[in-house]
Amino acid sequence: MTYVPKGSAADGTYAVAIDPKSAAWTYAGLRVVEIPAGGTHSFATGESEWIVLPLTGGCTVHAEGEIIELLGRESVFSGVTDFAYVPRDAHIQIASGVGGRFALAGAKCERRLPARYGPTPEVPVEERGSGGCARQVRNFASADAFECDRLIAVEVITPGGNWSSYPPHKHDEHRPGVESVLEEIYYFEIEGEHGFGYQRVSPSREGGTDTLAEVRSGDAVLVPDGWHGPSIAQPGHTMYYLNVMAGPGGEREWKICFHPDHTEGYR
Numbered sequence: 001m002t003y004v005p006k007g008s009a010a011d012g013t014y015a016v017a018i019d020p021k022s023a024a025w026t027y028a029g030l031r032v033v034e035i036p037a038g039g040t041h042s043f044a045t046g047e048s049e050w051i052v053l054p055l056t057g058g059c060t061v062h063a064e065g066e067i068i069e070l071l072g073r074e075s076v077f078s079g080v081t082d083f084a085y086v087p088r089d090a091h092i093q094i095a096s097g098v099g100g101r102f103a104l105a106g107a108k109c110e111r112r113l114p115a116r117y118g119p120t121p122e123v124p125v126e127e128r129g130s131g132g133c134a135r136q137v138r139n140f141a142s143a144d145a146f147e148c149d150r151l152i153a154v155e156v157i158t159p160g161g162n163w164s165s166y167p168p169h170k171h172d173e174h175r176p177g178v179e180s181v182l183e184e185i186y187y188f189e190i191e192g193e194h195g196f197g198y199q200r201v202s203p204s205r206e207g208g209t210d211t212l213a214e215v216r217s218g219d220a221v222l223v224p225d226g227w228h229g230p231s232i233a234q235p236g237h238t239m240y241y242l243n244v245m246a247g248p249g250g251e252r253e254w255k256i257c258f259h260p261d262h263t264e265g266y267r
Helices: none
Strands: 014-018 028-035 040-045 048-063 066-072 083-085 091-096 102-106 117-120 125-128 135-142 152-158 183-188 197-202 211-213 220-223 227-234 239-246
Touching: 028 040, 028 048, 028 091, 028 239, 040 183, 048 135, 066 083, 066 239, 083 135, 091 102, 102 239, 135 197, 183 197, 183 211, 183 227, 197 220, 211 220, 227 239
Parallel strands: none
Antiparallel strands: 014 028, 028 102, 040 091, 048 066, 048 083, 048 091, 048 102, 083 117, 125 135, 135 152, 152 239, 183 220, 183 239, 197 211, 197 227
């Protein structure tokens, strides 16, 4: 199943719990946890590295003897947030005095890197595209912005009525210097009570992934292969999505190939 409606991947304390086994792939995972005011959440990282990313609210992350204070944010639409990286084979506790919702973006990995703080001012923010394809990309854990072993993660803000993830692109073949193999998760939040959007994934090979999903807050779409895009935001409702990626390559890199039928006149 590539379209994951809100609630269909809930597991215990997690509103979203996507792991490599449930996704039927090898590396990428995502969890979303809501912590009440004064509450805590503990978890073992296992074979994966994780980033604790505030969606709403702030928290304190206890990891490997480190205490990392995250100021967080009011919502994903209010701006960039700070974050915490935590290593594999560790026990983590997240405590929140004010309460909030927190994404845990993960990837199965080999190296055990140290726990670290990612400050808001160091998050590269890119204005990508123009006109009806303009969107903001927050490259907090892109391959060239923050060190991880395999995990790559970014946030995208698409204004209402605009298209993003366009032109459609893919990363499902190993072609050195041209394209890297990456599994990918899209996690969506839409501004406004009744907001929605659309996500397209089309086949890049015979029998490949073929999905057109109407997405709302709390939904996710899995991209094991194929051309992904566009992501379309309803007019009047800003679309947010968190991209979590990881793959088998010896180099941690984001190399993509644009769909040849949809690039003329765009770039």
